[in-house]
Amino acid sequence: MVVSRAGTGTLGPVLVFDRIGGDEYEQVVFCHDRASGLRAVIAIHSTRLGPALGGTRFFPYPDEDAAVEDVLRLARGMTYKSAAAGLDLGGGKAVVIGDPATVKSEPLLRAYGRFVDSLGGRYITAEDVGTTQADMDLIRRETANVTGVSRALGGSGDPSEATAYGVVHAMKAVARHLWGETDLAGRHVAVSGVGKVGYALVRHLVEERARVTISDIDPVAMDRAAHAFGVDTAPVEKIHAVECDIYSPCALGGALNPETVPELRCAAVVGSANNQLADPSCATALGGAGVLYAPDFVVNAGGVINIAEELHGYHRERAYANIRRIFDTTAGVLSRVAAEGITTAAAADQLAESRIEHVSRVRLIRTHAGR
Numbered sequence: 001m002v003v004s005r006a007g008t009g010t011l012g013p014v015l016v017f018d019r020i021g022g023d024e025y026e027q028v029v030f031c032h033d034r035a036s037g038l039r040a041v042i043a044i045h046s047t048r049l050g051p052a053l054g055g056t057r058f059f060p061y062p063d064e065d066a067a068v069e070d071v072l073r074l075a076r077g078m079t080y081k082s083a084a085a086g087l088d089l090g091g092g093k094a095v096v097i098g099d100p101a102t103v104k105s106e107p108l109l110r111a112y113g114r115f116v117d118s119l120g121g122r123y124i125t126a127e128d129v130g131t132t133q134a135d136m137d138l139i140r141r142e143t144a145n146v147t148g149v150s151r152a153l154g155g156s157g158d159p160s161e162a163t164a165y166g167v168v169h170a171m172k173a174v175a176r177h178l179w180g181e182t183d184l185a186g187r188h189v190a191v192s193g194v195g196k197v198g199y200a201l202v203r204h205l206v207e208e209r210a211r212v213t214i215s216d217i218d219p220v221a222m223d224r225a226a227h228a229f230g231v232d233t234a235p236v237e238k239i240h241a242v243e244c245d246i247y248s249p250c251a252l253g254g255a256l257n258p259e260t261v262p263e264l265r266c267a268a269v270v271g272s273a274n275n276q277l278a279d280p281s282c283a284t285a286l287g288g289a290g291v292l293y294a295p296d297f298v299v300n301a302g303g304v305i306n307i308a309e310e311l312h313g314y315h316r317e318r319a320y321a322n323i324r325r326i327f328d329t330t331a332g333v334l335s336r337v338a339a340e341g342i343t344t345a346a347a348a349d350q351l352a353e354s355r356i357e358h359v360s361r362v363r364l365i366r367t368h369a370g371r
Contacts, residue, residue: 052092055128113142166302
């Protein structure tokens, strides 16, 4: 692992090495630009399958420790997400520390773009919580190593719709596994979080004639979705306990934890949020409770599949055809669970790790052969 300190950030390498434990991160970069106020951390978990692709999260972390913990966890998740999705990409992530509503500016984003560019293509950024397509367009003025830019710049635009589209296909695979048919009509889905992805997901579910209940920490966002789609609402602290067929966490991580899992009243969990399991024991607890968990990095890969198309020249029909393969990937994970008697989380990890091991070996052979 390489730890780089760009600028004059306050985080030191001892903190990072303590946090990574036995997991092998290739590079962690601290970025600080005093003039713009930029404080950011870029984590590259793996480039064994290709350059590390992952979004930039702009969030008011309570302290720098929390930011480092989040970026490391998210970067590792991107490695597994890209591997399971069949992409020739590794995993990375970035976090910018601060409230985007008050500190985000053109100078800050362009300074950040220069730090991304300094990594020479090892890390390719994209949109995430707290950043937008317009932000990616600004970053694009400093580096070519950015995806999710506007279509006017040859990009694919906001990846939220693609993510939601993939979640629906994962739900269809779960429905076939549980109920013998892919039809979601009449199924009750409780969606926690109706931001960009959750909102698009609700629209898809209503089009599928599912019954939907929603919740969001932002009452304005919840009212907007409720009025747009005529769906039911529930309090944020109760949405996970709504009696339904599918619970869909679509906000921040940790929704499945020792407190919420015993209160679930659903047959399955299929959502777009990253890192839904607060800790690995929650996967076992879900199985013990009779709740089928569709692993988040399998389910929510639609966005990264979509923006990955930009690296080859974006073609929407091809991108969405690849996103529909999330149905097959989800079904394959569920089949592995039945055959091996393991949790769905373990099955998804095995799928990703096997591909990383075998494909990276092929890439190594090709590299040596070319010398």
